Amino acid sequence: MVTHFHTLTCAANVGQLREIAEFVDECAERFGLDVKRTFGLQVAVEEAFVNICSYAYPEGNGTVVIAAGAEGDSLVLEISDNGKPFNVLKLPDPDTTLDITNRDIGGLGGYFIRRLTDNVSYRRENGQNILMLALQRTS
Amino acid sequence: MNIQTSKESSVMVVKVTGRLDAVTAPEYERQFTLLITDGETRFVVDFEKLDYISSAGLRVLLATAKHIKAKSGQIHLANIGGAVKEVFDISGFGSIFPMHESVASALNATVG
Numbered sequence: 001m002v003t004h005f006h007t008l009t010c011a012a013n014v015g016q017l018r019e020i021a022e023f024v025d026e027c028a029e030r031f032g033l034d035v036k037r038t039f040g041l042q043v044a045v046e047e048a049f050v051n052i053c054s055y056a057y058p059e060g061n062g063t064v065v066i067a068a069g070a071e072g073d074s075l076v077l078e079i080s081d082n083g084k085p086f087n088v089l090k091l092p093d094p095d096t097t098l099d100i101t102n103r104d105i106g107g108l109g110g111y112f113i114r115r116l117t118d119n120v121s122y123r124r125e126n127g128q129n130i131l132m133l134a135l136q137r138t139s
Numbered sequence: 140m141n142i143q144t145s146k147e148s149s150v151m152v153v154k155v156t157g158r159l160d161a162v163t164a165p166e167y168e169r170q171f172t173l174l175i176t177d178g179e180t181r182f183v184v185d186f187e188k189l190d191y192i193s194s195a196g197l198r199v200l201l202a203t204a205k206h207i208k209a210k211s212g213q214i215h216l217a218n219i220g221g222a223v224k225e226v227f228d229i230s231g232f233g234s235i236f237p238m239h240e241s242v243a244s245a246l247n248a249t250v251g
Contacts, residue, residue, distance in 0.1 A: 043193050096229075
């Protein structure tokens with residue numbers, strides 16, 4: 001059972017990232033997440049948000065809601081949008097072993113979301129994409 | 140994000156301060172493109188004051204490095220630490236870029 005304690009509603013526009021970063025910091029501080037894990041959460045949320053802006057709302061207009069809650073020892077963030085069905089977790093992992101010349105530009109967003117969280121899931125529900133990210137207070 | 144440049148012999152030292160994210164990444168790329176267009180080919184990027192980097196930041200770092208390589212140039216990174224380093228490590232960027240513990244050692248490694 002997730003106990004929600006903070007919610008942000010904002011336009012699906014990359015220009016909102018500063019506001020989102022402040023929101024994530026507030027949530028992490030209230031929950032008691034350490035600095036290193038907060039940094040990882042910041043990156044994971046940015047990647048999720050930027051992908052929603054590009055793929056769920058390709059025409060540019062839309063709203064994103066980020067709801068933060070606590071469930072036991074985990075900080076849980078649910079990021080939802082009303083855009084096109086899009087699952088960032090389905091994106092393929094990049095090959096992280098290639099050199100500068102052969103490495104593709106991009107493809108890291110979904111990979112960072114998986115690597116920088118303890119638990120992550122996607123569901124499509126009532127016309128919404130809902131991405132759930134969870135980080136434990138201690139690893 | 141703020142970018143400051145200084146020239147050490149024939150090497151351009153670029154000091155990046157603040158956040159390199161989806162908002163600021165285009166500005167990073169624009170500034171490097173200007174420097175490369177001006178004929179600069181040897182770069183040391185000082186990330187000591189970089190607070191944050193996401194995939195959008197790594198993307199322009201890689202795009203810029205490819206651009207420099209295409210001009211037979213060099214790019215060395217200095218002072219990557221803390222939480223920023225974890226992002227470099229898990230992305231594999233920590234092994235594709237020459238990384239140094241100081242600007243001085245990065246400058247030494249930059250062949251003139």
